[in-house]
Amino acid sequence: MSAKSPRKFLISKKVDAFFSDITSASIFTLRFFKEVFRPPYEFREVIKQCYQVGYRSLFLIALTGFITGIVFTKQSRPSLSEFGAQSWLPSLVAIAIIRALAPLVTALICSGKVGSNMGAELGSMKVTEQIDAMEVSSINPYKFLVVTRVLATTIMIPVLMCFTGFVAMMGAYLNVHANEQTSMTTFFIAAFDKISFLDVFSSLVKSIVYGFTIGMVGCYKGFNARNGTEGVGRAANSAVVLSMFLIFMEEILLVQVTNYLR
Amino acid sequence: MLEFNKGKDGEVIRIRDLYKSFGDLKVLDGVSLDVYDRENFVVLGRSGTGKSVLIKLISGLLTPDSGSVKVFGHEVSALNKYELMELRLQIGFSFQNSALYDSMSVRENLEFPLEHNARHLTRKQMKQSVEAVLDAVGLLQTINQMPSELSGGQRKRIGIARTLIIRPKIMLYDEPTSGLDPITSMEINNLINEVRERFNTTSIIITHDLTCAKTTGDKVAMLSNGKFIKQGTFEEVFKDNDERIKQFYEYKFID
Numbered sequence: 222m223s224a225k226s227p228r229k230f231l232i233s234k235k236v237d238a239f240f241s242d243i244t245s246a247s248i249f250t251l252r253f254f255k256e257v258f259r260p261p262y263e264f265r266e267v268i269k270q271c272y273q274v275g276y277r278s279l280f281l282i283a284l285t286g287f288i289t290g291i292v293f294t295k296q297s298r299p300s301l302s303e304f305g306a307q308s309w310l311p312s313l314v315a316i317a318i319i320r321a322l323a324p325l326v327t328a329l330i331c332s333g334k335v336g337s338n339m340g341a342e343l344g345s346m347k348v349t350e351q352i353d354a355m356e357v358s359s360i361n362p363y364k365f366l367v368v369t370r371v372l373a374t375t376i377m378i379p380v381l382m383c384f385t386g387f388v389a390m391m392g393a394y395l396n397v398h399a400n401e402q403t404s405m406t407t408f409f410i411a412a413f414d415k416i417s418f419l420d421v422f423s424s425l426v427k428s429i430v431y432g433f434t435i436g437m438v439g440c441y442k443g444f445n446a447r448n449g450t451e452g453v454g455r456a457a458n459s460a461v462v463l464s465m466f467l468i469f470m471e472e473i474l475l476v477q478v479t480n481y482l483r
Numbered sequence: 484m485l486e487f488n489k490g491k492d493g494e495v496i497r498i499r500d501l502y503k504s505f506g507d508l509k510v511l512d513g514v515s516l517d518v519y520d521r522e523n524f525v526v527l528g529r530s531g532t533g534k535s536v537l538i539k540l541i542s543g544l545l546t547p548d549s550g551s552v553k554v555f556g557h558e559v560s561a562l563n564k565y566e567l568m569e570l571r572l573q574i575g576f577s578f579q580n581s582a583l584y585d586s587m588s589v590r591e592n593l594e595f596p597l598e599h600n601a602r603h604l605t606r607k608q609m610k611q612s613v614e615a616v617l618d619a620v621g622l623l624q625t626i627n628q629m630p631s632e633l634s635g636g637q638r639k640r641i642g643i644a645r646t647l648i649i650r651p652k653i654m655l656y657d658e659p660t661s662g663l664d665p666i667t668s669m670e671i672n673n674l675i676n677e678v679r680e681r682f683n684t685t686s687i688i689i690t691h692d693l694t695c696a697k698t699t700g701d702k703v704a705m706l707s708n709g710k711f712i713k714q715g716t717f718e719e720v721f722k723d724n725d726e727r728i729k730q731f732y733e734y735k736f737i738d
């Protein structure tokens with residue numbers, strides 16, 4: 222790289238930067254699979270991060286899940302009663318929550334809450350040279366910071382998804398109970414009547430994929446933060462934007478796959 | 484396993500014709516230096532002349548465009564990942580802004596390198612080495628504090644303690660006294676000399692503080708425009724008539 226030769230771009234500066242960004246993100250992601258199985262394992266840090274992920278998002282997820290359950294039930298009732306099909310309400314709501322709403326709501330809330338936090342945390346470690354400090358003391362920062370966080374989100378988002386589903390179903394039940402005086406047993410028997418193993422399984426797989434995405438994007442953005450404190454804010458922000466975008470893309474893809482299997 | 488012995492002239496770090504640019508910005512433009520066993524080598528230079536880049540090249544955080552950086556006779560850029568990790572255990576790097584881990588207390592900051600690099604130690608041994616090294620920098624009372632609760636000078640000293648805990652043979656100090664009052668600066672200068680006495684370290688000290696250069700340096704080198712313009716003892720360097728050196732000296736003591 223001599224100072225005189227003019228920079229050459231294959232297509233244009235922007236396009237080139239885009240593709241080199243994709244390349245470095247892929248390398249960053251693949252590195253996870255290389256390092257995750259290699260000892261020493263950072264069990265304690267993984268547990269700590271799992272706790273952080275759960276603790277940080279539990280309240281918000283409970284609230285959002287509950288409201289989603291109530292609102293969705295309330296909004297669906299008029300259309301169903303038009304056909305006199307009110308008794309289908311529990312199973313309709315259950316299908317919507319378990320197949321689509323619970324994984325998506327959980328993933329979106331967590332990318333806002335957890336993903337941005339990881340972007341900011343690692344970003345500030347990067348710009349204050351804490352990551353370099355790990356490196357020079359012979360500690361692998363990727364292993365200690367990235368692998369543990371990605372594992373934590375990959376484990377915890379499915380767990381939180383189950384919790385969201387449960388809370389949303391409780392919200393739906395309360396609404397149905399208040400309007401149709403259905404008992405809890407009747408409601409849940411009707412609700413789970415139409416739920417198959419595939420529904421639950423595909424939602425779990427989706428959450429695992431979303432969890433991995435949230436952790437990976439947050440860490441990637443943080444690790445590549447630049448330009449002081451301003452870069453930290455940018456890392457946090459773009460972590461949220463990118464992970465939400467990817468989550469919707471993955472949703473489209475995974476729904477196709479599930480429909481194919483159904 | 485790498486061996487860490489000084490060369491036959493007693494040199495520990497040997498740099499030859501080192502070049503490093505960032506894009507179009509030429510930072511190091513042919514730097515050569517030798518640092519001998521138990522020597523304190525001071526690098527002086529104005530802001531932005533590439534002093535931090537120089538020691539990042541020594542510890543392998545950056546790779547040179549061309550030229551050779553040998554530490555204990557090993558070419559740093561030719562080492563594989565594991566050899567580099569081994570070498571880094573011999574090098575203590577004290578960062579310009581301390582780079583303490585914000586999310587950990589002082590105790591955890593010091594335990595962290597031990598937990599990862601000295602897994603055979605028991606809890607009790609770890610506790611003892613943490614306390615010993617904190618005592619050496621005179622900050623035992625801060626052991627349970629968080630980095631954000633410390634003053635700049637305290638952070639610098641904890642940063643030095645954190646690198647000392649793995650008993651490195653080489654210390655790289657990046658501006659150990661910048662932003663500190665003269666008394667605290669002097670304490671740090673004394674600490675640097677003390678570290679050499681107690682731990683037999685070879686050091687590179689980067690600074691633009693002349694008092695620091697004078698009190699700690701056996702040898703002083705002045706970096707300007709990517710090159711060393713003068714090397715020698717403090718007196719030799721500042722006897723020189725070069726404008727760039729005189730400026731450095733005169734502006735410092737202007738009244």
Ligand SMILES: Nc1ncnc2c1ncn2[C@@H]1O[C@H](COP(=O)(O)OP(=O)(O)OP(=O)(O)O)[C@@H](O)[C@H]1O
Pocket residue numbers: 505508510528529530531532533534535536537579
């Ligand atoms: N990773 C990097 N990428 C791009 N440019 C860099 C990088 N590191 C340093 N530089 C540039 O190299 C030059 C020298 O930086 P360096 O940090 O070594 O200066 P310094 O001599 O330590 O200055 P100071 O006394 O202010 O710390 C600066 O112009 C800086 O912008």
Ligand SMILES: [Mg+2]
Pocket residue numbers: 534535536579657
């Ligand atoms: Mg510097």
